[in-house]
Amino acid sequence: xxxxxxxxxxxxxxxxxxxxxxxxxxxxxxxxxxxxxxxxxxxxxxxxxxxxxxxxxxxxxxxxxxxxxxxxxxxxxxxxxxxxxxxxxxxxxxxxxxxxxxxxxxxxxxxxxxxxxxxxxxxxxxxxxxxxxxxxxxxxxxxxxxxxxxxxxxxxxxxxxxxxxxxxxxxxxxxxxxxxxxxxxxxxxxxxxxxxxxxxxxxxxxxxxxxxxxxxxxxxxxxxxxxxxxxxxxxxxxxxxxxxxxxxxxxxxxxxxxxxxxxxxxxxxxxxxxxxxxxxxxxxxxxxxxxxxxxxxxxxxxxxxxxxxxxxxxxxxxxxxxxxxxxxxxxxxxxxxxxxxxxxxxxxxxxxxxxxxxxxxxxxxxxxxxxxxxxxxxxxxxxxxxxxxxxxxxxxxxxxxxxxxxxxxxxxxxxxxxxxxxxxxxxxxxxxxxxxxxxxxxxxxxxxxxxxxx
Numbered sequence: 001x002x003x004x005x006x007x008x009x010x011x012x013x014x015x016x017x018x019x020x021x022x023x024x025x026x027x028x029x030x031x032x033x034x035x036x037x038x039x040x041x042x043x044x045x046x047x048x049x050x051x052x053x054x055x056x057x058x059x060x061x062x063x064x065x066x067x068x069x070x071x072x073x074x075x076x077x078x079x080x081x082x083x084x085x086x087x088x089x090x091x092x093x094x095x096x097x098x099x100x101x102x103x104x105x106x107x108x109x110x111x112x113x114x115x116x117x118x119x120x121x122x123x124x125x126x127x128x129x130x131x132x133x134x135x136x137x138x139x140x141x142x143x144x145x146x147x148x149x150x151x152x153x154x155x156x157x158x159x160x161x162x163x164x165x166x167x168x169x170x171x172x173x174x175x176x177x178x179x180x181x182x183x184x185x186x187x188x189x190x191x192x193x194x195x196x197x198x199x200x201x202x203x204x205x206x207x208x209x210x211x212x213x214x215x216x217x218x219x220x221x222x223x224x225x226x227x228x229x230x231x232x233x234x235x236x237x238x239x240x241x242x243x244x245x246x247x248x249x250x251x252x253x254x255x256x257x258x259x260x261x262x263x264x265x266x267x268x269x270x271x272x273x274x275x276x277x278x279x280x281x282x283x284x285x286x287x288x289x290x291x292x293x294x295x296x297x298x299x300x301x302x303x304x305x306x307x308x309x310x311x312x313x314x315x316x317x318x319x320x321x322x323x324x325x326x327x328x329x330x331x332x333x334x335x336x337x338x339x340x341x342x343x344x345x346x347x348x349x350x351x352x353x354x355x356x357x358x359x360x361x362x363x364x365x366x367x368x369x370x371x372x373x374x375x376x377x378x379x380x381x382x383x384x385x386x387x388x389x390x391x392x393x394x395x396x397x398x399x400x401x402x403x404x405x406x407x408x409x410x411x412x413x414x415x416x417x418x419x420x421x422x423x424x425x426x427x428x429x430x431x432x433x434x435x436x437x438x439x440x441x442x443x444x445x446x447x448x449x450x451x452x453x454x
Contacts, residue, residue, distance in 0.1 A: 194218040
């Protein structure tokens with residue numbers, strides 16, 4: 001069987017298919033051709049080219065008509081993708097209408113084609129990511145509410161701390177997703193703009209018709225016309241890349257937490273099970289966090305790619321050598337990695353398997369020590385903070401040394417029983433009674449999500 005060249009083995013694991021389609025060769029070429037077709041329509045609207053030229057140009061702006069392999073080879077000599085594509089476009093037009101071929105690409109430069117084409121791709125990518133984030137947020141909001149009062153051990157420095165709730169932990173993941181959705185909304189006006197400056201950014205070749213053509217072109221592509229061309233001002237796309245980096249990092253936090261909760265020693269929360277998912281090639285008992293691995297992997301890879309975008313910002317004068325080139329594969333790869341991470345995150349959030357009984361047992365592993373703070377706070381109001389803290393510290397040490405429950409040790413301590421009754425100790429050492437504002441945090445995170453969704 002003939003195999004297609006390329007790196008496809010891991011795509012289904014690390015990348016969402018619809019995002020890869022946006023940034024495949026077909027997607028890249030079609031976006032540039034969409035720019036050329038729109039340019040012809042815009043120039044015809046203002047009378048720079050005859051309207052009869054538009055149809056032949058537009059008909060040739062179909063990526064399916066072009067040999068991507070040949071374009072790829074030509075790029076190696078030309079130095080960018082627009083030069084050979086425009087040449088091939090001209091030949092395609094001339095084969096049916098030699099007169100119309102005169103007017104293709106009039107007044108534009110290669111970077112106009114490539115950058116505006118990229119913006120058209122990013123608009124598609126942004127819509128996909130926003131949709132994925134919204135679906136993930138809906139799932140997390142539902143799960144946060146479902147487990148709003150389910151206690152589990154809080155963990156600080158990887159050690160058991162005071163109790164939290166699973167809903168509160170999920171609400172933390174939700175809050176990060178909500179903030180990323182807000183950031184994407186805020187950057188849209190800065191990102192979805194036309195790039196059209198001609199050779200050096202002045203559009204001198206178009207004379208007095210330059211601005212009307214730019215306005216018409218922006219309208220044709222449904223992009224905003226910025227205050228000036230941005231050939232070497234790259235903050236727009238770097239901002240988008242940086243926000244995607246934040247998304248990757250937040251999802252990495254989600255994946256890290258899930259993987260830790262899935263550890264054999266914890267076994268509190270699990271990825272959804274599926275046939276063949278998470279197995280080992282040699283150990284039949286294994287259930288590996290394969291979805292979380294994608295989230296963590298993307299969070300590890302994306303920062304380096306984002307740093308490339310930042311490193312490429314100080315571009316020379318009106319057209320960059322090498323720095324612009326460094327962006328071409330970098331930003332699409334960030335989009336693909338984030339889309340794959342979001343795809344896996346949605347599967348995790350939808351199908352979380354929770355063992356509340358195991359959470360309760362794990363809370364008892366320290367035999368009441370995780371609630372020493374609760375006793376200390378109440379006792380401090382009666383005997384003073386320093387005295388209470390020192391007393392509880394000594395009782396905790398004794399509980400560990402004697403391998404006894406803290407409740408039993410406290411019951412044997414006269415200074416404690418003189419101030420706290422048995423019923424009070426039972427209440428203070430109940431994890432469900434020391435959850436603070438956990439449920440409120442869930443409600444607030446869900447409300448913030450709902451406000452953005454409406």
